[in-house]
Structure formats: C-alpha cells, structure tokens
Amino acid sequence: MLVDSHCHLNFPEFSNDLPDIIKRAHNLGIETMLTVNTRLSEAHELQKIADTYDNIFCSVGVHPHESADYAKPGLKAEIIKLAQHPKVIGIGETGLDYFYNNSPKGSQIDSFGQHLDASIQLSLPVIIHTRDADEDTIACLKKYPAAKGVFHCFSGAADLARQALELGYYISFSGILTFKKAEELREIAKFVPLDRILVETDSPFLAPIPHRGKRNEPAFTVHTAELLAELKELSFPHLAEATTNNFFNLFTKAYRAKCVL
Ligand SMILES: [Zn+2]
C-alpha cells in the first residue's frame, strides 16, 4: 500500500475522469490520497470529493501564489472554520514562493504565519510549499516551534533539508526525484531518515519519468516510490510500508479506509 500525500484532484485536468483515476491508483496499491487546497474558495469542492471517497482526505489552505487575495486579519479564523470538516486532516498548502513571486512577499509571509498559527490551534500538520525562499521559510517556522508538518515536493538544497529535519519536519518527494538533472535531490533522499519520508505526485503537475510531460495522476506515485526504494537500498514493500506509516504518524486525523469503488 502507498499513499499519495499531495495531489490536486479538483483541478480541471481531472474533471472528466476522476473515478477512473482513483480506480487506476487503487489497482496499483495507492489506497490513500490527500487532495490539497490552494484557494479557500475551492475548499468545499475538495470536501465534496473527500466525502465521496472514503480513502481520500483533504486540506484547507491558500497557496503562496494566491496569498495576495487572502492575506488579511480574518484568514486564520476562516481556515479554522473550514477545517472543522471531518475529512480535513492538514493545513495548506502554504509557504513561500520567491521563484514566481505571483503574490507580494509580505502577503506570503502574513498568510504563512496565519496558517502556522491555525495549524497549532487545530493540532493539524502544515503542508509547506517553498521555492527560492529557504531563509524566510526557516525563520517563519522558528517563530512557531509547536507546529509540525511536511515540506512537500521537496526540491531545495541539502542545507534546507537538514534544517527542516532538525525542526522535526517530514520531507516529501515527488516525481522530480526521477528527473535526469535531479542528482542533488537523489543525494538528499539518501540521507533523509526513513521515518521522515513521504511520497506524493503533486498531480496533475510534474509527472515522473516515464510519463514526464504528460498529465500526472496519483497512480504514478509508484515511480517515485520505486526509485526511492532503490536509493535507500530497500525492497519496494518495505519502502511503501515505511512511507505509509509516516503519513499516518504525521496526519493523525487520517485513518486507514478501504477504497469503495
Ligand atoms: Zn506546492
């Protein structure tokens, strides 16, 4: 069994064939999925998907790209309200993206802080998106030492990985791990302790090799997990079991449910 710890099942790329996609994932042993919120206006869409499928959970949060629209004093309260839904198991994705800077830095930092605050109050882990913002990301996290969570779709440098681990965070690897140029990332994967690793697709984006360039989907978690097993010199079932246990250890509100199709 594997968990796709980060996908976006409400995105338009999946609107025509979601049941098929969930079935394909299930057939390959990916039973649990976490579909991640990027705009609060879509939180109810995600909750509807999670209500339809027993084995799919969801989060509440604002992507750093969208923070300009949401960073205001009431954001934390809104997150807390939306997180009352029984299938909401995490807060995010939130964080800082200075590569695209689609929203002003100030609004990204404000939004990130309110998410961290909400996550502590709710005792739910935070799902962190960070790109080209290592220093500020770590500084924000240090202000909220009680928070816990995961650096999703990790693509940073070894130093960031070490700092994240030191602060107690998990690190999630996506299809990027399989890309030819990701040599440094593969070296990072070798030193991240086995009990801190998650796997994800971030679908519909970033399809792993051999599907690179196509639409990504939860079934493709297998490719990232296969490579990780190789890097960690473990059998595939061993790697799958460890990352699955890690997911349930971090996302304590989630439960092991059977896929009902
Ligand atoms: Zn992200």
Ligand SMILES: [Zn+2]
């Ligand atoms: Zn994402």
